[in-house]
Amino acid sequence: MEWLADRVILVWGVRRALLAIGAGAIGVLALPPFGFFAAMFVSFTLLVWLIDGAASPPGSGIVRRLWPAFFTGWLFGFGYFVAGLWWLGHALMIDAEQFAWALPLAILGLPAFLAIFYGLAAALARLLWSDGFGRIAALAFGFGLLEWLRSFVFTGFPWNAIGYGMMPTPLMMQSAHLIGMLGVTVLSVFVFAAPALLGTRQGAIPGIGLAILLFGAHLGYGYYALHQPEPAFRADAKAPVVRIVQPNIDQEAKQNTASDRTAIFEQHLALTAAPPREGGKRPDIIVWPETALPFILTDNSDALTRMADVLSDDQILITGAVRAEDMGPGMPPRYYNSIYVIDGKGQIIGAADKVHLVPFGEYVPFESVLENFGIANIVEMPGGFSAAARRGLLTLPSSIRLYPLLCYEIIFPNEMTPDIERADAIVNVTNDAWFGDTPGPYQHFQQARVRAVEYGLPLIRSANSGISALVDARGRVVSGLDLNQDGFIDATLGSVTQSPIGRSSRFLCFWLCLGFMGSIGGISRVGFI
Template identity: 70%
Template sequence: MERLADRVILAWGWKRAALAVLAGAIGVLALPPIGFFAAMFVSFTLLVWLIDGAAAAPNSGFIRRLWPSFAIGWLFGFGYFVAGLWWLGHALMIDAEEFAWALPLAVFGLPAVLAIYYGLATALARIFWSDGMGRIAALAASFGLMEWLRGVLFTGFPWNAIGYAMTPAPIMMQSAHIIGITGITALSVFIFAAPALLGTRLGARPGVALAAILLVAHVGYGGYVLYGMPRPEKPSDDKSPVIRLVQPMIDQTAKMDTDGDRAEIFEKHLRLSAEPPKDGGRKPDIIVWPETSVPFILTDNQDALTRIADTLDDNQILIAGAVRVEDMGPGIAPRYYNSIYVIDGRGQIIGAADKVHLVPFGEYVPFENILTEFGIQNVVEMPGGFSAAATRQMLTLPNGLKLYPLVCYEAIFPDEMTGDIASADAILNVTNDAWFGNTPGPYQHFQQARVRAVETGLPLIRDGNSGISALVNSRGEIIAGLKLNETGFIDATTDGYAQLAFPAHLRQTNFWLIEILLLVIAMVSRSGFVSRRN
């Protein structure tokens, strides 16, 4: 181990750069669909050794001294994000004639920008670097801070935060309820980096011991929640609503074809909604369609509302993703919203919620007045792009069920699970991952939505055009679901059990306490108290 550490520390030139990129790329094996979380031990062990060898000239200024560490972190991040987000290019190739030119920007440009956060993390960690276990504490605190910033700055994009590598299964998700994915990220980096101490022998005993304790506590707490914590029994006359998730598997090119048969797309949703229950089960009380499932402006099409009324029973409710238009008056362009409608058995729209957090360059163009002059436009074809709702509206159904609505990638933002969510009965997430085909993207998206269920302690109702559609309980366990690219429907009920509410502000507090504790360990180690050779 020491010989390997020495070779990595002393690596130079292109070999050093290639090793940093490779270390980042290896870490993606820990993410869905593979989920081999042990790969991160290799990634962060190599990263620590590479930072150990990131030396600058003795007389360099402050910035120059940090530059080698920043470069290593940036290269590590570039490898991680290219390997983990390459599938974003699939969305551009659906309309290749229009957007193929932007493929390098999606596959390499976005990772290059996101990698700056990791470069800043390693540069910041280098300020508190020491010979002992304090250096992995500094690295963990720095990554925790930068991953949090990645989720909030410039509209945020916290996709594939390092902490998700530590949540491949429900038994390893439960800590998110107490410390959130940001807290898991910080502690995960400490755990993943601990083997690096075995290669340098400095601080190995306390560092590896602490990492082992944290890992056992993480899994042990998950085991207690899943198998040791009492759960209330359902009454024999339980009348939990039966929820049908419709997964129509409409090809994205067909959805975008303005000359296509939109009526047939609509009818396919209706046919799946009208199918009799399987195995003699109860008819669904609530039917859910995915994001933008209605292929036209529903409020302009009374015939469509009539067809919905003909399909539903009087006491059934349809929840459907659709584009909502708002007339702004004469001479003013209308506004379009990516919305969710609630429709009753008489074909009446009785509720709606608009998307709050839009996708940059997908649903709107930032600095539109400037960038449109260079031919940059939305991937989703909509005049002027979508508008964002000012606030998130809870969906309250006639039976009193309260759903916290999230459209598409809104489910990846833990800091947005606020407001009225404490009064919600479940999270509703409608999406259309057909943009990304049969790639890792939909699997990664689904995992992050499951972690939101655990964080908030609420069941998750998730419906996607191409999948992955599922009912997930408050512990992240899948009650029923449909595979990616499968056409069909499922009928199921949530287990009706929510974990004891742990407020979001307390999760944030715990995260910052973890950050402070890691920083204290780093500073104490740097002062020489914990860096003895074992």
């Protein structure tokens, strides 16, 4: 290991750049659909050694001193995000004639921007760098702080945060309930980087010892949590049977002619009306995916009649749809990406609008300027979508409370409002058909499962082309449909996790983890350890 560490530390020029990019790309093997979490040990061990060798001339100013570390971290991040997000280009090829020109921006431009966060993380760590194990604590501090910033700066995009690499299975997801995904990220970087100490020896015993302790606690708590007895469902409500519909409709068909749209609607109705499988109970709640309705529901009263025809009086349908809001005479309508709740009589009894929109997918930032350059939304909607002012619960007639999240809203761990603590389940509707048979839908599903564990709530997830599932509050799939399957699943909704850990306490735990690592890094930097 010492020989290898020396070779990596001393590598220079193009080979150094390629090694940094490759180190980041290797880490993607820890993410779905691969789930080989050990790849992160290789990735971060190489990063530590590369930062060890990121030296600057003596007497340099602070910017020049930190630049080699920043650039190393940026190259690492660029490799990580290109390898992990290349599939975003698939959405542009749905309408290649209009959007193919933007492929380089999606495949290389976005990763280049996101890599700035990892460059800053490496530079921040370099400020606290030392010869002992404090430097991997400094790296954990830098990545933890910058992953937190990545979750909200410029609207935020915390997709594939490093902590997800430590959570490939339910056993390894449970720590998120205590310290949140961001807390897991902080401690994961320390654990993943610990093997680097074997190559430089200094601080190896305490550093690797602490990493083993953290990793053991991570697995131990996971085993403990998964073997706790399941709590009963709310005393004042019956645990409902939920039918999750996955029609698996090609994205091009969803954007085609009126006849295609009629067929799409009828396909959803047929899956809704299908009898339960042998021995199964009739569903109480039916869930359709995001924008399942290929028209404006309030402009089509016949659609509500057709829904009432296939629903029993006591059944509830939850569906994704585009909602139009009339803004008055001479004004164009305002459109929302929404969820409707419809009862057995075909009446709309509840709705929730998307709060966190996708930039360039559902709206164009600085639209008045960028439209002059031919930049438009990928989703065809005049003027794009509008964002809701706030998010609230969907309360069903049975008194069951659902926390609604549309599409990628579920990847934002700290955007959940306090209302989520009163919910009985999370309902997430999405349309990942935009991304085809790529790692994207698998990554999205893993992050949704972690969110269920984080908040201790079962997850009802309906995705147009998959992955649809009912997930329990511990992140275990109760029943599901894989990618590119069509059909439905019926399953009984489970209970919430009984735990004293709340939303604010979990966020406090993240800051304690961050402070712990920052303190080790700082104390090591001044030479006390």
